[in-house]
Amino acid sequence: MQLISREPWWRNPPKPGQHEQDLEWGYLEIYKDGRTVFVEQRPTDKELAERKSCRNFPEAQD
Template identity: 50%
Template sequence: MREIISKEPWWAMPPRPGQDESELDWGWLVHYSEGEPRFEFIKERPTDIEIRNRKSCRITPSAE
């Protein structure tokens, strides 16, 4: 049986240096349990609040 283990806002492509996260294409990274764990990217934009409150997929400031 396929169950969702986690579902997190995630970018479709990593940001370019200096790119603002508002310019990114967002979707959901879904982790399923079915036999071996499996991930799927669903191209459905999370809300701005869901993006801001995400736990992972953070943009780290570059050290200049």
């Protein structure tokens, strides 16, 4: 089982108007065989700030 990617990821996408600090964060691990695993370990603030994915936050609806 070879790990090919591990990056900060949210457990569930944000709801409209929800802030990223209110989300449950962990790591999404992707393995060579195509399997994905969500690891329940909060990334550091630096890792969250530098993440490449999980950046689309829906606008609040009035």
